[in-house]
Amino acid sequence: MKILFQKQKGNPALGIAFFWSMTLGTKSPTLISDHFIPELFYDYFLIKKGSIKAVDSRGNEFTFPQQTLKTLHTRPIKFVFSTPLILFGARLSLKFAESFWGKDIKSNSFIEQNWSTKEPKDLATFAFQVTETIQKRRESKTIAPLLSPALDESAWLGGYSLRHKSRLYKSVFGISKKEMWSIKNVHSFLEQTCDFASQNPRIIQHVNPEVFYDQPHLNHSFKKVTGFSPVEYFETSSLLQDNLMSASYNEILVR
Amino acid sequence: MKYAKSKNDIVNEYIHALNEDIAPLFLEIRSCILAAGPSFNESIKWKNCLVYSTTKNHIQTVVGKGKVSLIFFEGTSLKDKYDLLEGDGSKARTMRITSADFNKKALADYVKQTLKANK
Numbered sequence: 001m002k003i004l005f006q007k008q009k010g011n012p013a014l015g016i017a018f019f020w021s022m023t024l025g026t027k028s029p030t031l032i033s034d035h036f037i038p039e040l041f042y043d044y045f046l047i048k049k050g051s052i053k054a055v056d057s058r059g060n061e062f063t064f065p066q067q068t069l070k071t072l073h074t075r076p077i078k079f080v081f082s083t084p085l086i087l088f089g090a091r092l093s094l095k096f097a098e099s100f101w102g103k104d105i106k107s108n109s110f111i112e113q114n115w116s117t118k119e120p121k122d123l124a125t126f127a128f129q130v131t132e133t134i135q136k137r138r139e140s141k142t143i144a145p146l147l148s149p150a151l152d153e154s155a156w157l158g159g160y161s162l163r164h165k166s167r168l169y170k171s172v173f174g175i176s177k178k179e180m181w182s183i184k185n186v187h188s189f190l191e192q193t194c195d196f197a198s199q200n201p202r203i204i205q206h207v208n209p210e211v212f213y214d215q216p217h218l219n220h221s222f223k224k225v226t227g228f229s230p231v232e233y234f235e236t237s238s239l240l241q242d243n244l245m246s247a248s249y250n251e252i253l254v255r
Numbered sequence: 256m257k258y259a260k261s262k263n264d265i266v267n268e269y270i271h272a273l274n275e276d277i278a279p280l281f282l283e284i285r286s287c288i289l290a291a292g293p294s295f296n297e298s299i300k301w302k303n304c305l306v307y308s309t310t311k312n313h314i315q316t317v318v319g320k321g322k323v324s325l326i327f328f329e330g331t332s333l334k335d336k337y338d339l340l341e342g343d344g345s346k347a348r349t350m351r352i353t354s355a356d357f358n359k360k361a362l363a364d365y366v367k368q369t370l371k372a373n374k
Contacts, residue, residue: 001310003296007264032310190301235328237311239298243265246299 001026001083005243008127014134015096017041018247019127022240024050024085034079035238037226038183041248042092043070046116046126050085054078054110057227062110069102069111071174074183076227079240088116088126091244097173098145099138107174141172151180185211186225189218191249258282259289266297269305273318281316281323283355284362288314288325291363292370313369325350325362333368337361 004023010016024032045052045068052064055078097105105111115133120126144156146168157165169177188211212218222230256278261267273281288307289295295307295314305316315326327333330340330348339361340348350365 001296003262003298005263005265005298007268234301235312237306237308242298242300242306243263246269246301246303247265 001032003239006123007247008123010090010127011131012093012095014131014138015093015099016131016134017091017093019123019130020089020091020244020247021123021126022085022087022089022243024081024083024239026083030083032081032083032239034081034240035227035236036073036077036079036241037186037228037233037238038073038076039187039241039245039248040072040094040180040183041244042072042096043244044068044090044092044113044115044130045070046088046120048086048088048119050087051082052085052087053080055080056108064110065112067113067116069113071105071107071109071111072097072180072183073108074175074179074225075108076225081239087240088120088123089244090127090130091248094147094173095145096134098142099140101137101139105172105174107179109174142168146172147177151177151184153177182221182225186222189222189230190245256282259286261297263297263299265299266305269299269303277318277321277323280352280355281318284316284323284325284352284357287359287362288366291366294370309370309373311373313373314366322351322353325352327365327369329369329372332372333365335365337364340365 002025006021008019010018026032045064047064047066054062054064057075057077102111116126116129118129120129145154146157147153153165157168160168166176169175169180173180188208207215207218212221219229222228222233226233228236256271258270261270270278270282285305292307294309296309298306298308300306300312300315303318306312307314307316312328315328317324317326327340327348327350329346330342331346333340333348335348337358337360339350339358341351342348350362
């Protein structure tokens with residue numbers, strides 16, 4: 001199997017973290033399973049060649065149309081790629097959701113879209129088409145951003161009731177603030193500089209006491225969000241997400 | 256810094272950002288691994304670990320101060336005739352490399368064994 005992964009800069013002002021393309025080539029057509037854990041990003045997919053099926057932890061299956069917007073997921077999913085596969089994608093931040101023009105951005109879903117009207121020949125063309133669509137169609141859902149990049153609530157929300165704010169988060173992002181924090185906490189663990197080579201893997205040394213009380217707390221939260229224990233996850237191959245995650249961690253997102 | 260570019264842009268960004276002190280050693284190790292295991296794909300797992308994989312992850316590279324450590328995920332299944340693998344875990348073993356005159360023959364042997372076991 002050969003993998004080609006390319007990345008192109010996005011437009012943080014529009015909530016586009018970056019664009020990417022992934023090509024999976026195998027000697028003969030085959031199915032490849034790939035794990036995908038929840039992240040605080042929306043992902044736009046355009047399938048140029050091949051097909052993708054998503055299976056969630058409850059066994060629900062979804063076959064991707066040619067263009068799909070993946071909303072925020074609170075549960076892990078498994079992708080089944082059929083090769084040869086050529087995928088284009090855009091990684092979108094929470095800022096994008098604040099100006100998404102669609103009415104419904106429910107969590108754990110895939111929404112068929114048509115942002116690219118002509119099949120793009122390369123990543124640059126795809127990036128141009130997606131940027132143009134977002135630029136043209138975006139409409140602010142709120143008078144100002146709801147959250148800071150660190151997920152702190154904006155000052156202008158101070159006067160609203162908890163109930164109202166909770167409705168607001170759900171309608172704009174698709175998930176509650178509590179669910180966002182669960183995902184963020186797991187990623188605060190994964191974002192760390194991993195140096196498991198100095199000893200055998202000792203997860204305890206990487207538990208941030210400001211986020212998790214102790215290792216069992218980390219294990220429980222980690223398993224709930226990802227479906228894996230930290231060590232299982234460490235050894236699991238996830239072709240697409242490994243690349244998307246490391247690119248996301250290295251991007252400086254300006255909201 | 257000259258090196259064979261990866262097919263993965265993220266890996267190229269990672270190499271480009273490596274500290275000058277450790278980059279030559281890292282690249283020497285990388286070229287040795289890829290020569291012995293041309294079927295490996297490279298990706299970055301977590302924030303800063305280069306992983307060599309086929310259909311699953313096999314070797315992870317961790318860069319430390321003045322050293323590069325290679326974690327063989329299925330290290331216990333390797334025949335260690337060079338006695339360079341460290342660790343007492345149930346699966347993984349680590350090869351620690353600190354200078355450019357490391358045992359390339361041993362590394363190539365571990366890589367080939369890893370790929371053979373995966374077939």
